[in-house]
Amino acid sequence: MARVRFNDLKKHFGPVKAVDGVDLEIADGEFLVLLGPSGSGKTTLMRLCAGLEEPTAGSIFIDDQVVNDVAPRKRGIAMVFQSYALYPHMTVFKNIAFPLSVEGLPRQEIRDKVEWAAGLLGIAHLLERKPALISGGERQRVAIARALVRRPRVLLMDEPLSNLDAKVRHTARDELKKFQREIGVTTIYVTHDQVEAMGLGDRIAVMNEGKIRQIGSPDEIYQEPADTFVAGFVGLPPMNFLEEGGALTAFRPETFLPADLITDQERRIFNFRVERIEHLGSYLLVYGKVGDNLMIANLSLRHPVEEGTEVPFAVRLADIRYYDRASGRRIVK
Amino acid sequence: MRSGRPFHRDSLTAFALLVPVVVYLAAFIGFPFVMSFIYSISNATIGDPHFSITGLNNFREMFHDAAFRTSLANTFIFTFVSIALVIVLAHILAELLIRDFPGKWIARFLLMLPWTTPIALGTIGFLWFMDSVYSPFDWLLRKLGLLGSPGDLFGPMSNLYWLARPGLAMASVILVHVWRLLPLATVILIAGLNAIPREIVEAAQIDGAGYFRRLFHITLPLLFPVIGVTVLFSVFFTFTDMTVVWILTRGGPPPHATQVLASLAFLKSIQGGDLAQGAAISLFFFPVLAGIAAIVLRLVKKAVVV
Structure with a gap:
């Protein structure tokens, strides 16, 4: 488990300031939601944390180490993508086992860990299937299992519920919160859906135009909006x-x-x-x-x-x- | 549909639309194919319009012919070395060309140029490049001090004689053929690479996979259907092609150092007048290619995952 800190972090794509000076500290084991409309820079901020983008300026700390120049695979992070990004040619078992086999763990240990993760997410019966043959909700669980199996220091999630239909989404949200509490992993969760943000986050960081407009508990964000953007964006x-x-x-x-x-x-x-x-x-x-x-x-x-x-x-x-x-x-x- | 139009029935329209292609296929593919079957079991020659059926004689003769066996071996070498090179080089090029860099457009344009050139003209260009006396390749090697004096890397002779030495002649033929197939293969692979969702590659990156593990465990398996089709096309092009060989070496240096089945069939039937032998040689392709096609398409179908 780990703390994450962004220090005056910037990412510019040409003239576009996707992330424009973000300072943010996420506590060990915290569930932080980045909430904002599309194009607000929340996904870019997460990709910077993952190491998929290089910052234009500023620094990223995981615990007390600056990770700006550390490769994604050495940061001890795991990520659940919006599309889940499962490997379509591998069975569910191999998908979940992939990060472990990269580490070169012994076969029996891989099997034990995959079974642990699959059991946790209730997908043990799907291990021999390929991703094309399971439902959207099941794919999402596989993606989470693949992310958790390595016991990452930080878990990043990019709108993991947005591809689920409304009914499944409701239960999935509830379960997600349960897993996170159970495992206690530091989590950064990106969404544009305020209901998700309110329901899941220990704290919410509301973003717009590359800047964080307000950080606070869901109640603070709702009751005491810091500016008209937050006031207008949160609440329905x-x-x-x-x-x-x-x-x-x-x-x-x-x-x-x-x-x-x-x-x-x-x-x-x-x-x-x-x-x-x-x-x-x-x-x-x-x-x-x-x-x-x-x-x-x-x-x-x-x-x-x-x-x-x-x-x-x-x-x-x-x-x-x-x-x-x-x-x-x-x-x- | 029941108005006063000339074709008031769908089936009639469909039939009319299909006729041209059916006629085309029958006249230019079906008819020659049947004729080559008939010729291959006959004693037909160019000189004499009469011929009689002689059974499998031609095939028996063919297998006993040293030229045929050499050509068969050459065809396999030519095909498999070219394709291995094409696939590896095309993959490298495709990996480079899907990245963003200044001048990407011009690089892609230049890459596609060989494909737009008629193959015969391109090959004639190479024929000059590989000329026994005036080859610019040799000139360059001489200027670099690699050729022409005792102790140089490529020997003391003033020229390499690209097309006159058996091994080098085969290498030259393969080189030109690779030059010709590379653009198409690269474009197909670029399309294939672009079709792999970026998130899947990124997920592998975060899961800890380095470049080679991503290549062998993620990219190549996902590209497999595309590579399979590319290989299939390349095998057909290469197995049945004689342009490059014929223009560069005419199957030589003698007797048959670069002769492939397609050029041998041409040599025997058109130049030598023995239509029956030529037909038998070209028919030899048919089961081989049908078999390869069946295997590749089966593998590709298995690999299709979504």
Whole structure:
């Protein structure tokens, strides 16, 4: 197990600054999620850590060793690719055994370790099959088994769940977290899916345009977004923004409720012109305007709100965040 | 489909579209193939339009002919040495040409040039390069001090006589043939290498595999179907080719140092007038090539994994 540290790390592809000065420290055994839209540099950051890309500037530490010039295979890392990258001409057994046979371990030891990893992931019955003949979920497990079998110091995962269908993805996420806890390996996990990020990460680093915008626990990221990018990117539907002078007043849709539901005296009341209501089973989304600003309210219970009416809605002051309109930075009042 | 068009039935249209190719195949492949079968069991010659069926005599004679046995051995040497060289060189070139470097475009363009040249013209060029007196290769070796004086690496003679010494003549023929096949093989392998997902190679890199382990355990097995097809094409091209041999050496130096079956068949039937013998020699290819094709295609099918 190991700590990982990036020190003012940069990777430029010509004029494109894919990673643009990242400082980040990942604790031993931590599950860190890199969250960001596509093109935000999260995958490049992971590839730098793996040694598949050379940094333009800055350094990468694993424990206290600078690994900038260390070949991928000597870094003690393992990686699960988005496409799983299984070797199509090898059986599942040989796929999982490949990193071990490269090390030149004795045959019996390889067999024992492969069986351990396969047992852990519940794929022991698939060992003689080729990757083309197993399902997507099973392939993902094979890829994880291949990554874990060598007991890496750091495990890197690049959107490993994105090729699974929604139902499988849910259970796979749960299992992934269990394995990681069980083995306790330091993990860096790349995703653009905020639900995955929230559910899996001990901490989340939100990236955009090559920079880390905020690092924190899932709760911090959600409750205390550091800037308007994080506020807008995390949360579904996104945060409501209200332009007021040079500042933006922001609050989550689920804190924006009919005024009579908020008994707290520390509240702010808005005149909400309700335009459209979506019934989504267990909750409603109410679309409308305050002044000229589009707002969404997320109501978890049926409430007599009608389309085309103007209703007093309120937000507790504790749930309101303020941002500078020009810089997008949080203003703490 | 039932409108007033001239072909209002699909089957009729299909038939009309197929006719040209069927006629072509029948006239230019089927007919000569049948004729060579008939000739091979006859005593047909160029001089006499009459002939009679003589059974397997031609084949018996053929196997007793020293020229045939030499040509057969030469054909195998020519084919397998050329193809081994082509596959190894094409793989190296393909590995280099899929990388990014300045001038990649021009390098690829130059590589493809030999392929765009008519083979006969290219070979005539080499015929001049390998001229017994004026060869620029020899001139270069002399200038480098490797040839022409006692004690030089390639001997004291002023020229190497590329096409006049048996071993060197075969090497020259192989060299030119490799020059000719290399572009196509490289392009096929580039396509094959590009089809291997980059992530698979990277996964192997992270799993700890060095270059040679990646080559032998990942890249080559995944390339196997492509290499198989390349080998198959090259074997056919080489086994049935006589252009390079004929232009460079006419099968010589005498008696048959570079003679291959294709050139021997031409020599016997067209130049020597013995159509029956020529037909028998060319038919010898048929089961051999059919066998090779069957084996290679079977292996390729087994290796296809996705």
